[in-house]
Amino acid sequence: xxxxxxxxxxxxxxxxxxxxxxxxxxxxxxxxLLVNYDLExxxxxxxxxxxxxxxxxxxxxxxxxxxxxxxxxxxxxxxxLLSMPALGEKLGIANLxxxxxxxxxxxxxxxxxxxxxxxxxRELGITRLAMPTNGNAGAAWSLYCARAGIKPYIVMPVDxxxxxRKEVAISGAELFLVNGLISDAGKIVASLVKEEGFYDASTxxxxxxxxGKKTMGYEILEQCGSEPPDVILYPTGGGVGLIGIYKALKExxxxxxxxxxxxxxxxxxxxxxCAPIVKAWEEHKSESEFWENSxxxxxxxxxxxxIGDFLVLEALYETNGCAVAVSEDEISFxxxxxxxxxxxxxxxxxxxxxxxxxxxxxxxxxxxxxxVICLNxxxxxxxxxxxxxDPPVLEPGEIIRK
Amino acid sequence: xxxxxxxxxxxxxxxxxxxxxxxxxxxxxxxxLLVNYDLExxxxxxxxxxxxxxxxxxxxxxxxxxxxxxxxxxxxxxxxLLSMPALGEKLGIANLxxxxxxxxxxxxxxxxxxxxxxxxxRELGITRLAMPTNGNAGAAWSLYCARAGIKPYIVMPVDxxxxxRKEVAISGAELFLVNGLISDAGKIVASLVKEEGFYDASTxxxxxxxxGKKTMGYEILEQCGSEPPDVILYPTGGGVGLIGIYKALKExxxxxxxxxxxxxxxxxxxxxxCAPIVKAWEEHKSESEFWENSxxxxxxxxxxxxIGDFLVLEALYETNGCAVAVSEDEISFxxxxxxxxxxxxxxxxxxxxxxxxxxxxxxxxxxxxxxVICLNxxxxxxxxxxxxxDPPVLEPGEIIRK
Numbered sequence: 001x002x003x004x005x006x007x008x009x010x011x012x013x014x015x016x017x018x019x020x021x022x023x024x025x026x027x028x029x030x031x032x033l034l035v036n037y038d039l040e041x042x043x044x045x046x047x048x049x050x051x052x053x054x055x056x057x058x059x060x061x062x063x064x065x066x067x068x069x070x071x072x073x074x075x076x077x078x079x080x081l082l083s084m085p086a087l088g089e090k091l092g093i094a095n096l097x098x099x100x101x102x103x104x105x106x107x108x109x110x111x112x113x114x115x116x117x118x119x120x121x122r123e124l125g126i127t128r129l130a131m132p133t134n135g136n137a138g139a140a141w142s143l144y145c146a147r148a149g150i151k152p153y154i155v156m157p158v159d160x161x162x163x164x165r166k167e168v169a170i171s172g173a174e175l176f177l178v179n180g181l182i183s184d185a186g187k188i189v190a191s192l193v194k195e196e197g198f199y200d201a202s203t204x205x206x207x208x209x210x211x212g213k214k215t216m217g218y219e220i221l222e223q224c225g226s227e228p229p230d231v232i233l234y235p236t237g238g239g240v241g242l243i244g245i246y247k248a249l250k251e252x253x254x255x256x257x258x259x260x261x262x263x264x265x266x267x268x269x270x271x272x273x274c275a276p277i278v279k280a281w282e283e284h285k286s287e288s289e290f291w292e293n294s295x296x297x298x299x300x301x302x303x304x305x306x307i308g309d310f311l312v313l314e315a316l317y318e319t320n321g322c323a324v325a326v327s328e329d330e331i332s333f334x335x336x337x338x339x340x341x342x343x344x345x346x347x348x349x350x351x352x353x354x355x356x357x358x359x360x361x362x363x364x365x366x367x368x369x370x371x372v373i374c375l376n377x378x379x380x381x382x383x384x385x386x387x388x389x390d391p392p393v394l395e396p397g398e399i400i401r402k
Numbered sequence: 403x404x405x406x407x408x409x410x411x412x413x414x415x416x417x418x419x420x421x422x423x424x425x426x427x428x429x430x431x432x433x434x435l436l437v438n439y440d441l442e443x444x445x446x447x448x449x450x451x452x453x454x455x456x457x458x459x460x461x462x463x464x465x466x467x468x469x470x471x472x473x474x475x476x477x478x479x480x481x482x483l484l485s486m487p488a489l490g491e492k493l494g495i496a497n498l499x500x501x502x503x504x505x506x507x508x509x510x511x512x513x514x515x516x517x518x519x520x521x522x523x524r525e526l527g528i529t530r531l532a533m534p535t536n537g538n539a540g541a542a543w544s545l546y547c548a549r550a551g552i553k554p555y556i557v558m559p560v561d562x563x564x565x566x567r568k569e570v571a572i573s574g575a576e577l578f579l580v581n582g583l584i585s586d587a588g589k590i591v592a593s594l595v596k597e598e599g600f601y602d603a604s605t606x607x608x609x610x611x612x613x614g615k616k617t618m619g620y621e622i623l624e625q626c627g628s629e630p631p632d633v634i635l636y637p638t639g640g641g642v643g644l645i646g647i648y649k650a651l652k653e654x655x656x657x658x659x660x661x662x663x664x665x666x667x668x669x670x671x672x673x674x675x676c677a678p679i680v681k682a683w684e685e686h687k688s689e690s691e692f693w694e695n696s697x698x699x700x701x702x703x704x705x706x707x708x709i710g711d712f713l714v715l716e717a718l719y720e721t722n723g724c725a726v727a728v729s730e731d732e733i734s735f736x737x738x739x740x741x742x743x744x745x746x747x748x749x750x751x752x753x754x755x756x757x758x759x760x761x762x763x764x765x766x767x768x769x770x771x772x773x774v775i776c777l778n779x780x781x782x783x784x785x786x787x788x789x790x791x792d793p794p795v796l797e798p799g800e801i802i803r804k
Binding site for chain 1: 456457474475476477480481482483484488502504505506507508509545546547548549550555557560564565567568569570571572573574577578579580581582586589590593594597737738741742743744745746747781782783784786789791793794795796797798799800801802
């Protein structure tokens, strides 16, 4: 009985095979690599899921870390799947649920990718790594690296949420800002990787982050039991979460753990100010184009060109899903509405997803009786500027006049 | 088989009895009321803990909500109990653990009190309530009230963490600031309660918040199994968590669920700038005195006089515990040290607790082989000012020179 059933890495474009016990980045053809498992052998096990563990490591047999001593964990995973009855009533979706990824170390779903990515980096003997980030991934990787004893070099746009700078700084990581976008940060990291030989932990340039993200899909299926959702909506920047969820659905189906007749339809949600995946989907393309002058307050999805765009689009096409862009006003309105109706202070990216659900219900793409899961990828408190407030200030001894 | 085995409210000072199915505040003698359960009857149940539930509602039989439909939940509870090997090595405490209350809705342990307090308020038919707060409790109660359809009036000091204002505001609650301390906010709330007849949700003036907080104690015992901790350290402002943990330990012992020979020693940790409990403990008093001109960056424990001080002190004396005050420098140093060594960005109140553990190990009060649990009551990201950072800013195309 192995801790992990990982078998090898495989290129989804050219089919090349790579070993999982050596550091790997992109395929020689330039494509991201995907992790494969020996699912046939795993099927013979009595227990595929280790239910004695509470977090995402309950799926350790489907994760790439071979030695349990290499696991770097801050208690991530098994986030709540909450019913959203009041918001659901407003939207006309009676069975509306939120997978709340705010309840995770560092307050964003990036912790999943960091937990598994950093654990595997430790297993591979990596001591220094570099990555560009829109903030939350850099924060998560820095903190997990601190726990693992790995030194990270983080480059983020000056406009990234300020709190994420502080998370990086307090962990002891090396932090650099760039007066530009994540694509500019990526170029700086590429140069550092080339010059110094650091491990490149950029989105999908290291193959294991996606394995952490996919556990959102496992958890959704486990939490839904015999009634998997009809639709899952996901805020899409780099799109790793969506690629990961699609991978998870297929792996669980292969293992006989998927209880539905067909896979949930996956929806990629973007902001109108940065919607390359939406444009590609509308044009039935298999890849996206660089989105010029991108801009959105939902900073995590301000990614003008994702390296895994073709995998995102494949997931949409294969599940009969779709891609939707929402406006800044819809994001802001929905963020407040969700707090007022459901008591959840979600991040702008999460608000974009509920706004998209509203649109898709209105145009009939989502049916009234469908089970719909919206992914909130992080806490609203990481985006204090998304709320303005000007309360009255009293002096001691004053009273409130109503 | 009942959902709750609540029996009545009882005054720990004068012994008066009150009913749990009507709104109650303080006892007529001025003391807080404590909730009692029919533990004898509960002992006859096969399952005291409902392990099918993942959060704190797994203890619903030991919580005051009678009808499950009244439960207001955002998925709170069963926070991780993390080993802290690197920090433990520095401190000379090999078996050092952190109960991480940052991983909970609203990012602070106040969510526990709010979940149970608001649920019971809903059950009692409360529609409007008022409370003073140092920030995090107001944020938690506002968001849970939004989910419950209750209107809260929140008064907090202008110096309370700014993010908590935003959490209150986005929930739709009424927010007022006071140019003073939580004690000044308390007076404003008292006047509002008197004038308007609102339910007073001030610390320990409503009896159910403590029932939510006590679940930290249940979880610690459940997570530790047959090896309960020797010491539990808790950052003490109002002290409700410590009173709650003590109550939980006694209830589990009564039910046969406590596996040790004697209860863990409880430690109240305060800041040197506001240490009324420490002073009272050092003087072997049963109550504390108002601490003049209190000040600390660990804002949640800036409480100059706690209404439940006598219950906190009783818990310390009865468990052979102690009370310790730490300096602002120790808090700040320890916050950074914990992030660098363990990857956890904890709040200043949590940092105070680790700093206290260090002191108690140095003076021998904690033995090298003892199992020590430090409570981190919230996320560091709610206190962005606790970290300063000034990273280099690059232009696109620039490279990092090492």
